[in-house]
Amino acid sequence: MGAFLQIADFVVSPFSGYVYPNETVVPWGVLIVVYPYITGLVAGAFIVSSLYHTFHMESFKPVARLALLSALAFLSFAPAALLSHLGHPERSVEAIWTAHWTSAFAAFAYVAGFYAILLILEIWFAFRVDIVAMSQTAKGVLGRFYRLLTLGSTDVSERALAYDRTWTKVLAAVGIAAAAGLHGYVGFVFGSLKSREWWSSDLMPIIFILSAIVSGVSVLVLVYVVSSKVRKATIDERCMTGLARVLWAFLIVTLVIEALEYVEMLYRSIEGIEMVKLLIAGPIFYGIVIQATFTGLPLVIVTVLLARNVRGKALIGWLSFSSVLLMLAVFAMRWNVVIGGQELSKTAKGLVTFTPPLWGREGVVWAATLLCGSFVFLWALSRLLPPWEPVEMSE
């Protein structure tokens, strides 16, 4: 076992077996766990919103606009995790101006930027009537802010609203592809590397998209339930059942694909499989246990909720509980992929055991701050653009 030394933001990790000397510092720490986690929340939340705006699934109406704001809040903090991680964040703009297109990373600014524009546009159309109304009632700085937000478009006639609806529908439809693309791309960042056995998989983008949707729907359930409790508003049971159905559908596919990934790797048993087994039994053991049980248990709970048509407090309570477990499970999955991949040495002869530092740029505290920051930003957004009472748009 190697020495455990703290060096600035990075940790020299203990290792067993043989690892290349340069591998004892894990290059991607907890921030790169948080980055795909946050982008995953974006994708999941957005897709729920699109189910209402594009496919007219009325049961999602109470959360459709909340989902849009959630997606924007999380999307705003995803780049923060990446930027914090860079050695030279001030040079990050070069990835836009002089992007090296053979790199998966080079696409991030463009993919995320396109998605952000699309999301902001959709939010504007979805909230335009409210913005116009608030621009007329709000006073002072806030009033000026809302007037600015109208972009001079104060027409709320039936014709204008029909125009808004069409745009919202189109943007939501394109957004589904963009959300899947954004997160599939994140999976590609890992899956396309042949240097790491743990990452190199064609299933990686699919697993990332599916688990992203699961975590996004889960966070939406929690945000909806908590915000309703705080506002002392009634929770729409039809909406909760709808969310449970979406969760169930994606959950079962996620579980199968993730299980296939592991089974296939073990079944192929190529060189280095012994180390893979030691990795699962060692450094990421608890991560794998959390990922498996916190995915399996909610599947059972949600299945029972739907099969027995559970309503009322039981539905809300158990679905919220399942959502908490699923959010932890998806975080564990991100950890197992990002950190686990680096704990398995490229020599296929050794393991590194990574423990993140508490403080510093790559520390747990900063990563948690970024995660919490996205929720604070969501709260601020919901104060500016209350998503609770959607203005009726006559058909």
Add this chain to the structure above:
Amino acid sequence: MSETKLLKDQAGRRGFISLLGKVCATTAMCSGVGTVTLESLKAAAASTSTPVPTPAKAEFPASGPVPGNDWTKRRWAFGVDVTRCIGCLRCVEACKVENKVPFNPQDFRTWVERYVYLDGEDNARVDTQSDPVNIAAADSPQDYRFSNRYRNEKVTKAFFVPKLCNHCENPPCVQVCPVGATYKTPDGVVLIDEKYCIGCRYCVQACPYGARYFNEETQTTDKCTWCYHRITKGLKPACVDVCPTQARIFGDLNDASSDISVFIKSHRISVLKAWTGNGPHVFYNGLDGEVS
């Protein structure tokens, strides 16, 4: 990709090589073998009065940025004769000094692996100078040693394997760099522009050989350059120069009489992790199948 296209693509990222060229124009300043840092290069470049043609964006000069060193004419390659390496680790020390690699146990441009087969064991025990036991055996952080840890064991087979960046034909590190800060020169060397690197470490992940490390001081990625500042002056890489047994060989593949050409012709050579399709340009003689 055609050579012309390659040169055009890379034209915008050659700033510091141009700087190297300016430095080498003042050969008096460059005649010493000591450490050359980018700052010292800058200072040297600023003091030179020799006009150096600035590469145009559209047309990159056919002869590279270093006068007298036509980088389109050479094809550098490296050889390692495993049968000759004695594990003295002078190469590792020389590299650290020459290239200002931090003297710590986790940052290396080159390292040496020791493979030891003990009686009754099927798999080799592998360690490097970074192993805590070997660190403890060294006299100081600037010295590297392999401890005599197996002196009481029955060793059936043992050998040393020097490792370094393979300067691949299809380098995955270059492929994944989001800004093109790491690139392959026409003479076959993979370099990093530390003034351009954003420090994302994607290249560290992509290298299957573990050849890259993140330099805490510069906050950029670093790796072996085959001592580009030396080879463009007609010198050999520091590790090759100090090797007492000629286990490390370096030269120009375009020159049939160069050390590397002769080495390749006269041995059964192999490369590391050929399955990656990266096309490594570090050629080994006497490599055991166990080595990865």
